[in-house]
Amino acid sequence: MAESEQDDDQTVPDVRLRGITKRFGDVVANDGVDLTLEKGSVHALLGENGSGKTTLMSVLYGLYDQDDGDIFVRGDRQAFDSPRDAMDAGIGMIHQHFQLVEPMTVLQNIVLGHEPTERGLVDIESARADVEAITERYGFDIDEYLDVPVRDLDVGVQQRVEIVKSLYRGAEILVLDEPTAVLTPQEVEGLFDVMAELTASGHSLIFITHKLDEALTAADDITVLRDGEVAGTVDAANATEQELARLMVGREIDFDRKPRETAIGDSVLEVTDLHVSGDRGLKQVRGVDFAVREGEILGIAGVQGNGQTELVEALTGLRPVESGTVRFDDEDITGTSRRDRIEKGIAYIPEDRQEEGIVMDYDLIRNSLLGFQTTEPYVERGVIDWAAVRDHAEGIVEEYDVQPPDATTEAASLSGGNQQKFVVGREIEHEPTVMVASHPTRGVDIGSIEFIHDRLLELRDAGLAVAFVSSKLEEIQTLSDRIAVMYEGEFVDIVDPEAVTEEDIGLLMTGAALDGSADRPAAKDGWSDGGRPASDRGDES
Amino acid sequence: MLNASVGERIAIAAASTTLAILIGLLVVAFAGYDPAQFLGNVVVGAFGDANALARTLKFTTLFILTGVAVAIAFRAGVFNIGVQGQFVVGGFATVVAILQLAPFLPTGATGGVLLMLLGTVAGVIAGGAYGALPGILKAYGDANEIVTTIMLNFIATGVVGYLVDGPFRGEGNRAPNTARIPEYVSLPRVVFDVPDFSVVGLAVTLAVVVGIAWVLARTRFGYDMVTSGHQVAAAAFSGVNAKRTVVATMTLSGMVAGVAGALFAIMIQGYYSDPAGIGTYGFDAIAVSLLAANNPLGVVPAGFLFGALDSAGSHIRINSDVPVQLIDGIIGLVVLFVAVPELFRMAAERTGLGGEN
Amino acid sequence: MDLSDRGTQLRLGAAVGTVLLVLAIALARGWPLADIVTVGFVERTLQAATPIALASIGGLYAEKSGVFNIGLEGFMIFGAANTGALVWIIGGESPTQADLWVAMGLAVALSIAYTVLFAVLLIRYKANQIVAGLAVWFIGLGFGPFTAVLVWGNRNSPGLVSMTDVTVPGLAEIPVVGPVLFDTSPLVLLTILVAVAAWVFLYRTRYGYWLQAAGENPEALDTAGVNVNRVRYAAVIFSGAMAGLAGAVLLAHAGSFTGTGQTMVNGRGWIGIVAYLFGNYNPLGAAAAALLFGGLDMLQIQFQTVGIQFPNRLVNLFPYAAVVVVLTVWSSTRMPSALGEPYESED
Structure with a gap:
């Protein structure tokens, strides 16, 4: 099946996708997509949710058959029927949902399906030696976990296990599907270091993301997908965030804020020193204080997984709190059920529709x-x-x-x-009196996004207190009257969107305080008259 | 859409039964009996005369009620495999309640009706409580209900078997049975003049079916349950307390199984015997419910099918030299094929029947 | 066995505690312990535990691979009935030991044939595993005794032949251990071998890894290039073979077939499921639980022989009640994540 690509270039790229088209019924998920992954480089695939990134990679990985177009791996035309074929050609994929067997140990997971055996038994010591050789070579810090069941590990470590697993299977080309979505900023940095090590030793990586800064930091080339088509391919060294943003959404992002028509009123929803645990019993929200007032939108920004989900669930009555209080209209509702809160007037647009x-x-x-x-x-x-x-x-x-x-x-x-x-x-x-919204425009087409934004602004103008979580900075900046930035379960700061830049918020999202904390653009009028605790926890962090 | 799937259900039921009976006939022929005669016995046994029909309807009531009990739980996404145990506990409680209360109430029709009502209430409470138990263990102890309900079936059979053998054995009984409930505690003989089936029992059964169908389709409680069965997270989002719903579901399911137990005790047996020797209605009910796509109304025809098969078995037991175990085996095969709708779907597709796909 | 797991420690503690409690009660009441716990008792306990352990290990493998085989009881009935019928057909009225071995072998082969069909329904046609498993039980309860009626004209067979003990010269002379292990049914030794082999296979071979992965995260196994359904077929067919063997062993120890009531299998298949849950899906744990349950069963007979009466019906419920408690109190009994979910590769 391997037919050589007619290519006059001297260096053959590791992967070349030519005119890939994939339809699902009437929907065209990929429309004539071209992508070239040079050996030893990182190629970022950038695009919003639903822009066709995952579909394209599924075609490459043999999960889908393309309707049109060709795949060349190291110059040979390939038609993968299954991930197995792709793996045999040296392609490994790190999915967002890890392909790990939770009760089995790290070592067992890494060698699964390719176990070295000796007289019928798995030769675990030889496996260990092989794996340690890989971890040492690329600087993976997982040796101490080799005998630990995967379910006892943090996601960051689990992700490294996934990568090591692919390398163990001989992958030369790695596809990382939104690897940073589940990571803390430190872990993201660690990941980027690992990626650099890998490319230095001749591996090539496709890095899927929807975050502009990450693409610019980690990649050599960037291909931007929009509505299933390539909006542009740029050299990361010469690209700017503004340019990428324009390619992603097809226009300059409009930071124009609609004028307010009503004044901000009294605080309706007040949260004091809230601590909430996540599903695994780890504390995800660590001492958050804030209030949302009538006629205002509080935007909660942050990298996914910094406690936003747990915070929202605690506000809406879906998750019990460890300590702290939630007050609604001066009534303590900390322990009340979801049903009570619906009836009191707390509406909720959930994260996972x-x-x-x-x-x-x-x-x-x-x-x-x-x-x-x-x-x-x-x-x-x-x-x-x-x-x-x-x-x-x-x-x-x-x-x-x-x-x-x-x-x-x-x-x-x-x-x-x-x-x-x-x-x-x-x-x-x-x-309702309060609207809590979690990623209200995630995976939604542009027309609907604007429609939903308008509705939220109408609610604000009608005097509702709106709190919404989003990882889209432009959305946060366009809609919010104040922006709270969440990092590792705490509010790093609450700022005035008119007084900060996108870079400022990006910085806060990494847990760093802004320079010159004295004249920092804090949202000064953030608190009700009742002497609520100070809003700014930035000083402490 | 709905019609198509109802048609599909009927086709699967017909195909499962036909295939099972065909296999049974092969075994009959292979064992040296006359398959034509056997088949004739099946039909005559199920519908041959008024007595056969009464017997079929008698079994049908039990399959419908236990089938509805299973359907309630399955619709709410809870796997109650313990209907047999809830049925046994409910029936035993009915007999005990009637025996204990009879001395304090007048004899005759009034007392009979009163005792039947009180006995049924006792059966419903006992069945409900025995269903609630695995519900509580699941909601608050995270114990898999499939396993716990299976185990509770054995526990119910063992404990009730012990009780009818010892503490509750009727005076002078040689067999391990309770005393008989009084003569006047019985359902009237209308239409069919048989001792162990009354049209009133069938009416009660159908009333329960309609009631449960109404609860599931038209009440908030039903909506909460069914929504939990579809998507637990969506139910929680809408303010449904998941744990409480699991317990409520299991309780309601057990209560309906309790009605089945009460009906069995009052209408059919008139006393309680070792449950190890009682039919496996609560187990077959899972197949009945599955065949009906867990729809309470669909359980009526599905229950009728199983009632007819059981009735044919009873007939063959007496009127044929074919070992009755064969019919048990054939019912087992029907259950097996009911579990594999995909088999018939694929067969239909391959032969170009099936239609829509 | 991995003893570091807290759940395993608790279970062991509970099992040892139960035994000690029974002994303590016996002592406190002044029962003649020496007459109760005899070498014969231990030997009978091992024999009683054997079919339970075999069925349990089979069921455990199926469940580890992600398929719930609750038809163990039915497959055991078939195993026992077929062994009885075959030994009668081969050996007539006075079959020999060789006839018995051949009959057992053929019965296991038949069980494998049945389970192949069963596995196809479960895996290829995605049958509802609970209902299909119950159906196998019903079919066994029907066709098992039916076979007996066809062969002997009665649901119970006449006396056939039972497995004779094998005496290992020398070793059998060792006090206590000798008669228990080296002067006993070869099937007891076979079962011990099966249990150890099943443990090694599950935790030390690549196929064992695959089995665990198939039940926990089939997609991970699939992307590792292993055919998930092939692993599941193997596991389900093995479970049927083991249940069939368990039925055959039951018959070989009893020496005749009983088809009345719940048949001679009488819930042992279900106890097999209890045993592996109790043993937290560990083959050795399951075998130990089978030993506990077998011992409990035999203990009642011992009590009767010394004149102490127990409500047997209630004592027999101990395993069922115990597993409900175990599941509730220690949620460390983790069922495989993908249990009961059909797997379709995205190829």
């Missing part, structure tokens, strides 16, 4: 009851009035421009943007 926000198998009528189970007239004395619910659903569909405009449509058949518009609409229909 397809898991939490909607039931995929339900039509929109049944989905419109989600969260309204105790709301009259939809439910009276425990009995559902489906006719009323249907009106409710049809109202949301019409008001929030959900396509197709038919409430009997099954939620799963809607596009991401329309699902999200439905969720946003439904939550607004609660007529």
